[in-house]
């Protein structure tokens with residue numbers, strides 16, 4: 044989440060009206076400067092929105108002219124910048140459920156990997172592999188095939204069993220190897236181009 048400086052606060056206040064003008068809940072639409080972790084990518088989006096729930100994601104997707112999702116802002120590539128709408132799922136974090144029998148966990152896509160790892164551990168499970176840092180969002184890590192080390196271990200995307208994807212028309216699609224399988228396979232490393240993942244199920 045960008046640090047709330049005095050400048051951001053002023054921008055926030057001045058764009059509340061703009062947010063309402065396009066039908067977005069005023070409390071979560073504001074302009075902000077965005078930069079990634081290494082500082083080699085930046086953007087000045089017209090609006091930076093924190094999604095409050097899946098219905099809100101659908102609403103934002105339908106209303107936006109151009110939209111990019113931002114996770115933990117750790118990608119070096121230009122995957123996030125937009126001068127229109129940046130959507131963060133930072134507020135959509137935590138566990139949805141754990142399936143003890145299948146050893147699977149479903150998490151909100153805005154969860155950071157450290158949080159997912161801790162939630163899995165609390166449920167008696169564990170991520171199969173992790174990268175060398177764990178501050179990425181689950182959605183960002185899955186979208187970019189983030190991987191750890193280990194000759195026989197796959198990237199995190201390969202351990203995804205289900206994705207709930209909010210598509211460009213605002214519909215929520217539950218995708219898996221059995222349901223919408225082509226979309227599922229594309230979304231597993233979608234580079235943020237295929238819709239907004241709201242929930243992700245991992246084989247732990």
Ligand SMILES: Cc1cc2nc3c(=O)[nH]c(=O)nc-3n(C[C@H](O)[C@H](O)[C@H](O)COP(=O)(O)OP(=O)(O)OC[C@H]3O[C@@H](n4cnc5c(N)ncnc54)[C@H](O)[C@@H]3O)c2cc1C
Pocket residue numbers: 080081111112113114115116117118119122123132152153173174175176178179180181182183184186187188189190191234235236238239240241
């Ligand atoms: C210090 C450092 C160490 C790293 N270590 C490793 C490592 O060990 N192994 C490795 O493989 N990589 C590593 N990376 C790369 C990092 O894992 C990836 O760049 C990852 O994408 C970052 O996740 P993020 O949440 O920051 O995503 P962001 O950079 O914010 O976004 C990445 C992409 O994901 C999309 N996205 C994010 N959330 C969603 C969503 N909910 N729905 C749809 N699309 C979404 C965005 O639109 C964008 O296209 C490292 C990076 C850094 C800076």
